[in-house]
Amino acid sequence: MPSPRSIRPSCSQPLPNPPSSVSVTAASAGGSQSPGDLISCSGLPASEARILLAHVTGWSRTELITAPQVPLPEAQEEAFATLAARRRAGEPIAYLVGAREFYGRRFKVSPAVLIPRPETELLVDEGLAALGALSAPRVLDLGTGSGAIAVTVALERPDAHVTAADLSPAALEIARHNGRVQGARIDWVESDWYAALGARRFHLVLANPPYVAADDPHLNQGDVRFEPRGALTDGGGGLGALRTVIQGAPAHLEPAGMLLVEHGYDQAEAVRAAFAAAGFLGVRSVSDLAGIERVTRGVLPG
Numbered sequence: 001m002p003s004p005r006s007i008r009p010s011c012s013q014p015l016p017n018p019p020s021s022v023s024v025t026a027a028s029a030g031g032s033q034s035p036g037d038l039i040s041c042s043g044l045p046a047s048e049a050r051i052l053l054a055h056v057t058g059w060s061r062t063e064l065i066t067a068p069q070v071p072l073p074e075a076q077e078e079a080f081a082t083l084a085a086r087r088r089a090g091e092p093i094a095y096l097v098g099a100r101e102f103y104g105r106r107f108k109v110s111p112a113v114l115i116p117r118p119e120t121e122l123l124v125d126e127g128l129a130a131l132g133a134l135s136a137p138r139v140l141d142l143g144t145g146s147g148a149i150a151v152t153v154a155l156e157r158p159d160a161h162v163t164a165a166d167l168s169p170a171a172l173e174i175a176r177h178n179g180r181v182q183g184a185r186i187d188w189v190e191s192d193w194y195a196a197l198g199a200r201r202f203h204l205v206l207a208n209p210p211y212v213a214a215d216d217p218h219l220n221q222g223d224v225r226f227e228p229r230g231a232l233t234d235g236g237g238g239l240g241a242l243r244t245v246i247q248g249a250p251a252h253l254e255p256a257g258m259l260l261v262e263h264g265y266d267q268a269e270a271v272r273a274a275f276a277a278a279g280f281l282g283v284r285s286v287s288d289l290a291g292i293e294r295v296t297r298g299v300l301p302g
């Protein structure tokens with residue numbers, strides 16, 4: 001009988017795409033490839049292959065690194081081959097495993113929502129700092145997507161009354177799920193920016209609106225091809241949604257209330273000008289760890 005090592009396949013080709021109907025009932029059948037074989041034959045960077053295999057097997061990534069070289073069940077091999085093929089075709093890892101970490105918490109994601117980005121944590125940091133000693137502040141997250149910003153603020157500031165709005169019902173469904181699972185109390189509103197908020201006013205408005213220009217070639221490259229267009233671009237030059245959010249904010253902020261927006265790497269100057277034109281004071285931009293101005297804030301007169 002061959003030892004598990006002796007059945008190790010050669011990896012001159014990536015794993016073939018699996019048959020279209022993968023039988024999950026084959027879970028008990030023994031496959032022929034160990035975790036190490038599957039990772040090295042996947043045609044993916046090992047770090048990505050490990051995330052997908054951990055998702056399929058339920059093992060931790062550390063367990064996969066130290067795993068014995070024994071074959072996995074055939075159904076797991078097939079499920080992994082399916083995900084690896086989709087990843088090779090460009091689908092984002094977060095959509096394949098259905099989750100992404102943000103501010104140390106796990107958020108469900110689907111192709112209905114933008115995958116939360118690490119740089120958006122800066123927006124949350126600035127927002128939490130701005131809330132400071134305010135008691136029971138009212139906070140609005142505009143264009144909530146997965147709910148990452150709203151849920152994080154609600155959990156970091158349990159005394160806050162958080163409202164989160166999005167135009168997309170499908171995104172709100174994911175956001176509601178994330179709020180429920182994480183135990184965050186949030187008022188979810190389907191709204192075209194401020195349209196459904198009536199005369200409600202907030203101490204802090206946070207927004208990460210779509211700010212990529214419609215003709216930006218990056219929209220047709222890499223992982224972003226799979227994200228919702230309406231979450232990425234305003235359909236014009238990139239500043240349209242930002243201006244709508246900035247111009248509408250004074251009618252929905254308390255005196256001395258703050259607006260904080262995330263924007264593109266080359267938009268800070270135009271965004272500051274829009275803040276000033278809308279009557280904001282103390283307008284300034286904050287740079288991320290790479291030194292790029294990513295977030296701009298302004299305060300209404302008191």
Ligand SMILES: C[S@@+](CC[C@H](N)C(=O)[O-])C[C@H]1O[C@@H](n2cnc3c(N)ncnc32)[C@H](O)[C@@H]1O
Binds near residue numbers: 113144145191209
């Ligand atoms: C860049 S994504 C941000 C998602 C999430 N806040 C985050 O930071 O990961 C922009 C979000 O704005 C939403 N959006 C686009 N147009 C909108 C509109 N007119 N009114 C409200 N939300 C809108 C999109 O559906 C999307 O969820």
